[in-house]
Amino acid sequence: MSIFCLGVNHKTAPVEIRERLAFAESAIPRHLDEIREIDWVAEAVVLSTCNRVEIYGAAEEPGKALDQLIAYLIDHFEIEAGDVEFYRHEADEAAHHLFEVASGLDSMVLGETEIFGQIKKAYSTAQTNGATSRRMNKLFQQSFSVGKLVRSSTRIQQGSTSVGSAAVDLAEKIFGQLDGCRVMVIGAGEMSRTTAQSLKSRGAKSIIVSNRSYDKAEELAAELEGVAVKFDDWADHLDKVDIVVSSTGAPHTVVKKVDVERAITKRRGHSLFLIDIAVPRDIENEVNELENVYLYNIDQLQRIADAGVAQRQQQIEICRGVIREFLDEKGIEAMAKVPESHQKKNAIAESAGSRGNEAVEESMSKALILGTRGSDLALTQARMTEAALKEQGIAVKIEVVKTIGDKRPDLKLSEFSQGENAVLDKGIFTKELEEALLRGEIDFAVHSLKDVPTELGDGFEICATLPRADIADVLLTMDEGLVSADGGDLAQLEGKTIATSSVRRAQQLRWICPGVKVVDIRGNVPTRIRKLTENGEWDGIMLARAGIERLGIYTPGQASFNFEGTQVFAIELPVDEFLPAAGQGAVGIEIRSDNEAARAAMATINHEPTFCRVTAERAFLERLKAGCQTPVGAHTWFEEDGATLAMSVRVFDEDSPDQEPFIGEVKGPSDEPAALADQLMALKG
Amino acid sequence: MDKIYLILATLVFLAGFVIAVIALRTGKHGTGRLNVGLAVVGLIFQCLFLRERGELHGRCPITNGSEVLVFISWSVVIMYLVLGRAFRLSLLGVFSMPMVFLFQSFAIFNLMTNDPGARPPETLDPWLEMHAAMSLLAYGAFGLAGIAGVMDLVLDRQLKSHEPGQLFYSLPPMKYLYDAMLRLIIIGCGLLTIGIVSAFFMKNLPDALHWVVSGAVWVAYLAILGIHLAKGLRPRLLSKLSIAAFTFALIALSVL
Numbered sequence: 001m002s003i004f005c006l007g008v009n010h011k012t013a014p015v016e017i018r019e020r021l022a023f024a025e026s027a028i029p030r031h032l033d034e035i036r037e038i039d040w041v042a043e044a045v046v047l048s049t050c051n052r053v054e055i056y057g058a059a060e061e062p063g064k065a066l067d068q069l070i071a072y073l074i075d076h077f078e079i080e081a082g083d084v085e086f087y088r089h090e091a092d093e094a095a096h097h098l099f100e101v102a103s104g105l106d107s108m109v110l111g112e113t114e115i116f117g118q119i120k121k122a123y124s125t126a127q128t129n130g131a132t133s134r135r136m137n138k139l140f141q142q143s144f145s146v147g148k149l150v151r152s153s154t155r156i157q158q159g160s161t162s163v164g165s166a167a168v169d170l171a172e173k174i175f176g177q178l179d180g181c182r183v184m185v186i187g188a189g190e191m192s193r194t195t196a197q198s199l200k201s202r203g204a205k206s207i208i209v210s211n212r213s214y215d216k217a218e219e220l221a222a223e224l225e226g227v228a229v230k231f232d233d234w235a236d237h238l239d240k241v242d243i244v245v246s247s248t249g250a251p252h253t254v255v256k257k258v259d260v261e262r263a264i265t266k267r268r269g270h271s272l273f274l275i276d277i278a279v280p281r282d283i284e285n286e287v288n289e290l291e292n293v294y295l296y297n298i299d300q301l302q303r304i305a306d307a308g309v310a311q312r313q314q315q316i317e318i319c320r321g322v323i324r325e326f327l328d329e330k331g332i333e334a335m336a337k338v339p340e341s342h343q344k345k346n347a348i349a350e351s352a353g354s355r356g357n358e359a360v361e362e363s364m365s366k367a368l369i370l371g372t373r374g375s376d377l378a379l380t381q382a383r384m385t386e387a388a389l390k391e392q393g394i395a396v397k398i399e400v401v402k403t404i405g406d407k408r409p410d411l412k413l414s415e416f417s418q419g420e421n422a423v424l425d426k427g428i429f430t431k432e433l434e435e436a437l438l439r440g441e442i443d444f445a446v447h448s449l450k451d452v453p454t455e456l457g458d459g460f461e462i463c464a465t466l467p468r469a470d471i472a473d474v475l476l477t478m479d480e481g482l483v484s485a486d487g488g489d490l491a492q493l494e495g496k497t498i499a500t501s502s503v504r505r506a507q508q509l510r511w512i513c514p515g516v517k518v519v520d521i522r523g524n525v526p527t528r529i530r531k532l533t534e535n536g537e538w539d540g541i542m543l544a545r546a547g548i549e550r551l552g553i554y555t556p557g558q559a560s561f562n563f564e565g566t567q568v569f570a571i572e573l574p575v576d577e578f579l580p581a582a583g584q585g586a587v588g589i590e591i592r593s594d595n596e597a598a599r600a601a602m603a604t605i606n607h608e609p610t611f612c613r614v615t616a617e618r619a620f621l622e623r624l625k626a627g628c629q630t631p632v633g634a635h636t637w638f639e640e641d642g643a644t645l646a647m648s649v650r651v652f653d654e655d656s657p658d659q660e661p662f663i664g665e666v667k668g669p670s671d672e673p674a675a676l677a678d679q680l681m682a683l684k685g
Numbered sequence: 686m687d688k689i690y691l692i693l694a695t696l697v698f699l700a701g702f703v704i705a706v707i708a709l710r711t712g713k714h715g716t717g718r719l720n721v722g723l724a725v726v727g728l729i730f731q732c733l734f735l736r737e738r739g740e741l742h743g744r745c746p747i748t749n750g751s752e753v754l755v756f757i758s759w760s761v762v763i764m765y766l767v768l769g770r771a772f773r774l775s776l777l778g779v780f781s782m783p784m785v786f787l788f789q790s791f792a793i794f795n796l797m798t799n800d801p802g803a804r805p806p807e808t809l810d811p812w813l814e815m816h817a818a819m820s821l822l823a824y825g826a827f828g829l830a831g832i833a834g835v836m837d838l839v840l841d842r843q844l845k846s847h848e849p850g851q852l853f854y855s856l857p858p859m860k861y862l863y864d865a866m867l868r869l870i871i872i873g874c875g876l877l878t879i880g881i882v883s884a885f886f887m888k889n890l891p892d893a894l895h896w897v898v899s900g901a902v903w904v905a906y907l908a909i910l911g912i913h914l915a916k917g918l919r920p921r922l923l924s925k926l927s928i929a930a931f932t933f934a935l936i937a938l939s940v941l
Contacts, residue, residue, distance in 0.1 A: 158854050173844065176858035268917030271859065288845065291921055300847040307849075 001042065003135055004062040005094040006069050006086050007054030010108050011391060017084050020077050023048040028122075031076075032131040038072060040065040043136040045126040047101075049118050051108050056098060058135040062090045092327075095139060099323045102147035104156060110312040111156035116147050142326075150322050156315045159308025164198040166304040167275045167296065171199060171243055174271050174294060179203035184241040185224070186234055186255070187248035188216040189564055190526070191277045195245045196224055208241060210234035212248070213534075219565050238263035244274045246282040249530050255283040260293055275301070279374065279524070299374060299400050306398050310367060313395055367395035368601060371433045371442030374400040375524040378448070380550050381587045384466060385446045388605040399442050403432045430590070434460055437590070443598045445590045449583030449614055450544075452590065454622040463599050464589040464606035465614055469546035470556065471585040471635070473505060473578055475571040476532060476548075477540035483559060483569045490516075490578070496539035499532070504581055505542045507631035507652040511661060512578070525551055533566040545572060546585035579633025579650045582617035586610055609638065612673050616647050619677035630654060638670065645670040649680055687737035688796055691755065694730030695789040697723050698762075702782035724762055727785075731759045741803045745814040747821060748804040751792035753938065756818075758785040758792075760825020768829070768869065780832045812886040820880035820899070824934060826873030827906065830866045831931035834924035837862040841921055863920045866927050867913065874906050898937045905930050 008018060023031055028046050035044040040059040047054045059065035066088045074081055089097045097106070102119050104111040123140040126132045132140070151157055160166035168178075175181050181204045185192045188211035196207055207226030210233070211217035217228035229237060238244070238259060248254055255274070264272055274295045276283040281297055288295040368389070372382035379400070386396040430452055433445040437460065449465065456462070475490075475498070477483065482492065493513045499521035500506055506518040519538065521528055525547050532541045548554040554561050560569045591598040613636040626632050631652035639646055648665040666679040701723035734755060738746030746752045765781050806813075836856055843853045856862075881903055884891055891899075909926050912918055918926070 155854070170844070172858060173840070173853070173856075174859050176860040269919035269922070270917075271920060292919055294844050296847065303847070304849065 001058055001060055001135065002062050002091050003056065003058050003094045003139055004066055004091075005054055005056050005089040005097050006066050006073075007047075007052060008084060008086055009052035009054070009106065011106075012087055013084060017079070018051070018053060020079055021053045021073065021084070023053065028125055029129045032126055032129050034076075035069065035072065036131060038065060038068045041069070043126075043133050044131050045122055045136055045140065047119060047122040049115065052101070052106075054101070056094065056136065056139070058133070066090075095142075095327070096323065098139060098143045099146040099326075100320075102143040103150035103319055103323065104147075105150075105316060105319055109161050110309065111151075111158075111161075111315070113151070113157065116144075119143060119147075146323055146326050149326060150319045153322055154315050154318050156312055156319050158315075159311045160305050161308045161312065162305050163277070163298065163301045164195055166301040166308070167195055167245075167277075168198045168202055170294070170296060170301075170304075171204075171273050172202065174273050175242060177203060180205055181243055182206040182208070182241040183226075183243045183245065184208040184210065184234065184237060185220065185226075186210050186244065186246040186282065187250075187278065188213070188220040189247050189249070189530070192245050192247040193220055193223070195247075195275060195277065196220075199243060199245070200224060204243065206241075208234075208237050210237075216565055235259045235263075238272075239266035242270065242273065244272070244283075245277065246275070247277045248282050249527060249534075250278070250282060251280055253282060253284050254278075255287065257284045257286045257290070260287045260290060264290060264293060277301070302379065302398070302400065310395065310397055313390070367397045368443040368598060369441070370396050370398050371401050371436050371445040372398060373403055373429060373433070376551055377525055377547050378446070381448065381466075382446045384550070385587065385589065385605070388466060389601065392601075392604045394601050394604070399436070401432050401436050401442070401445075403429045433590070437592050443591070443595060444602060447588050447590060448547075449586040449588035449618075450581040452583065452588055454582075454618045454626070456590070459593050460590055461593050462588045462614075462618075463591050464602035465610040466587040466589075466605065467607040468610040468613070469549060469585040471580040472545045472575050473542055473573045473580060473584075474545045474548065474554070475540050475542055475573060476529060477569050477571070478533065478566070479539055480560075480569055482539065483571055490573070493539070497537065498540045498542060499528075499538045500542040502542070502581065503631045503654075504579075504633055504652075507661075508578055508633060508650065509542070511652070525553070529553065529563050529568060533563060533568065544580070544584055575635050576648065579635050579648065582621045582632065582634040583614045586614050588614065612645060612670050613637075616645060616673035616676045619674040620647065620649060620680055623677050623681045624651065626651075636676075639667065643670055644668065645673055645676060647676045647680065651684070687734050687741070688793065688800075690730045690734040690737065691789060691793055691796070694727045694734060695786060695793060697727040697730060698782050698785050698789070701727070702786060705782070721766070724766055728759070728762050728766065731755065731762065735759060743803075743805040744809055745818055747817050749795075749801050750939075751795040753821065754788040754792045756821045757824045757828065758788045760822045761785055761828045762825075763822075764825045764829045764869070764872075768826075768865075768872070780836055781829065784828065784832065808888070810888045812883050812888070816880050816883040816887060818880075819876050819883060823873040823876035823880060824938070826869045826876060827927075827931045827934055830869035830873065830927045833862050833866045833869065834927035837866070837920060837924040838928075841924075859920060863923060866923055867910075870906055870909060870927065874903070874910060877903050877906070895941055898940055902930075902934045902937050905933060 008021060010018070013021075023046055025048075028048070031046055032044050035041055035046070035055065035057065040061045041057050042060070043058040045056045047056070055069060057065065057069075070086055073079075073086075074084075098119075100106050102116060104113065104115055107115050119140070123132070123136075126136065160169045171178060171181070178199060181199070183196060183199050183204045183206070185196045185207060188209060200207065207221070207224045208229055209217045209221040209224065209226055210229045210231050211220070212231045214228065214230060217231075221228040239262070244255070246255060260272065260274070269292065271292045271294065274283055274287060274293065276295060276297045279298060283295055283297075285295070287293055370382055370386060372378045379398075382398050386398060389396050430445070430447060433442070433447070434457055436442045437445060449462070452462065482496070490509065490512045493509070494515035495517075497517045497519060498509060499519050500509070501521050509516050509518055521531065521541060523531065525543060528541055528543065529548075532538055545554070545556070549556060553563065554570055556572075558570060560567050562568075589602050591602065616636050617634040620634055621630070621632060624630070624632065631654060633650040634647065635649075636645060636647045638644065644667050646665065646667040649663070651662040653659045653661070662684050664680045664683045666676050666683070668676050668679060701720050704723070705720055735746050738752055742748055747756050761781050762785060837859060839852065840856045840859055840862070843849050881899060884899075909918070909923070909930060913923070
């Protein structure tokens with residue numbers, strides 16, 4: 001009789017698979033009975049959480065039992081055998097896996113403690129239903145001991161891993177327990193709500209909400225069980241609170257040093273913690289100079305969270321050492337298995353070939369520095385890249401770099417190429433990142449590929465892409481009639497005002513619906529949506545679906561979504577009718593051409609089909625000598641044979657907007673994506 | 686044998702400090718119990734030293750500067766073990782150990798090079814013993830308050846810099862340090878008051894300098910408490926005052 005473990009987790013299966021495999025809590029007793037009816041299976045425990053579905057058991061012949069268990073799961077959950085790949089462990093490997101899970105080493109948020117309670121509950125359910133006996137009882141009791149030991153003797157729980165937790169941890173470092181702490185929220189946006197909820201969950205009370213729109217302040221106050229105050233009156237309450245969370249959309253500072261000085265005088269020496277999560281910042285930086293006042297902005301909180309994640313990563317081996325010591329001491333066979341991270345390193349090194357071996361080893365030995373812009377979307381994409389690399393055992397540190405595009409939100413994108421700003425023609429969102437690459441301050445830069453100029457500077461290259469998101473454009477509107485009239489028919493926009501920053505979208509809109517009025521818009525994605533909801537002058541705005549999807553604002557297929565308490569309707573535009581930008585939906589990774597270590601590391605996460613498609617699209621732009629702000633739509637796709645790549649383009653004349661665009665479509669072998677661009681140029685003449 | 690006990694106590698405190706620093710730097714936790722254990726062992730050696738010296742003199746062993754330093758160190762360790770743990774300020778031990786090590790090293794050096802030997806009293810005066818013991822116990826509380834002040838300033842600096850280091854996560858919250866400082870100063874003031882009042886009953890009253898210096902220390906700490914009660918002392922100012930007042934108290938003691 002030996003123990004085994006079968007499962008999927010957040011690393012091995014996407015949420016679509018995990019949610020299908022999830023066991024309903026009420027059905028677990030029945031499943032435990034059914035699992036134990038499988039030949040050879042004597043004991044069983046089902047652990048089903050958001051991030052993992054695992055079955056632990058004991059069987060005479062674990063190999064055969066696991067095969068039958070897989071068949072049972074596939075049959076019961078009606079999934080295709082090829083859709084899911086289970087990991088399976090036997091004997092010591094299974095014990096070691098459970099111990100790592102109980103210690104939080106296998107969790108999405110490394111070192112988190114929730115999993116410990118979930119394992120206890122899973123074991124308790126199995127025990128109550130008579131599904132465990134000597135082996136499972138011993139295994140799970142030991143896992144609880146190991147989980148506690150790892151947490152008490154290492155720093156796996158130490159440090160913050162998100163902006164919200166960093167803010168809360170800092171607050172606790174200043175005030176101790178937050179019971180009785182009073183909080184003021186300025187700006188009733190999503191970030192404010194999330195941070196205030198985190199503080200409330202740790203005991204903060206008396207939450208005051210202030211917002212330009214008083215209705216929204218009241219709404220959020222009701223949700224947080226606090227009180228709303230008029231925006232003009234927030235300063236009067238500053239001396240009565242301990243923590244201030246500010247996240248307004250104001251283009252100027254809201255909280256000034258003089259306001260805080262006045263408040264701190266009245267507070268008789270009590271500390272004040274200010275959390276500024278707005279961009280542009282709401283609180284004057286000089287406030288941090290005041291005694292007993294601590295000001296943190298979004299970048300500073302993010303840096304703490306990044307450091308926390310990196311520190312927990314560094315603790316993994318220490319934790320594994322604790323587990324090994326425990327197993328040795330308790331008389332269970334020592335782990336003969338090579339740790340997974342070592343296996344992964346070897347596999348990556350092999351896959352990189354002899355040229356890359358040393359480079360990969362180099363990249364494995366130290367954290368690579370990822371450069372990114374600081375917008376929510378850019379940071380989300382940076383974290384996606386970080387997660388992909390970490391999965392390959394490569395440590396990453398995120399460094400935020402402000403680009404000229406971020407520094408000049410007052411300029412329209414098209415204005416960057418005009419007049420005295422002409423120097424900023426291309427790469428308004430990439431120039432400073434390339435400078436940081438050149439200075440060696442970062443090892444690689446993560447971009448929204450559609451923002452990256454097709455002609456990179458000498459010595460730079462796009463070496464990898466993440467799997468591409470949906471490439472469609474989305475029209476967002478507050479006007480329900482616009483949606484219900486006729487789905488995505490853009491002809492109905494006659495006489496409407498649509499805001500977009502993209503000349504491609506503007507030209508296509510005017511071409512499809514000549515009566516539409518197009519106006520320019522700037523700001524990051526949430527800011528733009530906020531402008532739509534707060535500005536009654538526009539009928540809609542256009543955005544890339546990938547952006548709002550990655551930020552978690554919009555779920556594909558939804559007709560509408562709730563944004564800061566306001567219903568926004570979404571119309572997805574078919575890509576063959578409204579062509580996307582070259583590289584839209586793709587996250588590209590730029591490196592210095594001579595950085596072999598970074599190149600080898602990025603090769604481990606490159607998504608080849610995406611790379612092939614964007615290579616064709618960007619090659620076409622390059623042949624056209626077009627920049628990011630040239631009105632060109634490009635759409636690529638693989639034909640059914642998987643080896644043929646097709647590309648459709650729509651090119652507008654920048655100087656003659658009324659002229660009919662060039663429209664072309666070609667196909668060719670996917671191993672020569674750039675050749676499609678040449679074919680199209682030949683057609684265009 | 687007394688000096689051997691003192692050397693052993695000093696080495697034990699040094700070991701505790703080194704282990705704590707290594708644990709802080711490497712991230713290996715779980716050394717808290719070991720540190721408390723070492724503090725207790727060190728305390729036992731301190732007690733043995735003080736008993737030997739007490740028997741040698743036939744009275745409370747605070748007859749010279751070295752013994753006074755050891756007695757203050759003993760007070761600090763007692764305060765840490767009793768109050769530091771009650772306030773959940775385990776790191777106070779780590780910060781206390783360097784001071785204890787320094788005081789005792791100085792005492793060892795002095796006793797090794799120039800031990801004044803036995804100084805039995807002409808007549809034993811219990812009020813004198815009470816005065817000296819209570820005053821030095823008060824110094825233990827004041828010393829620990831000063832150390833809490835240092836910890837608070839370190840934490841403040843790390844928070845202001847926006848770059849928390851390894852130590853940051855091990856330091857207790859500012860609120861706890863603030864509360865601990867106030868309580869330690871209150872306890873210290875109480876003990877010092879008992880010490881000063883005891884002096885009035887001594888057979889031979891202290892000289893004027895003794896009264897002035899002791900009174901100045903007493904007034905300094907009472908002033909801190911008074912300002913706090915009247916206006917509410919800002920945390921950073923309280924930390925700075927705790928450190929400054931203890932430095933002043935040490936200088937005052939050296940004058941005596």
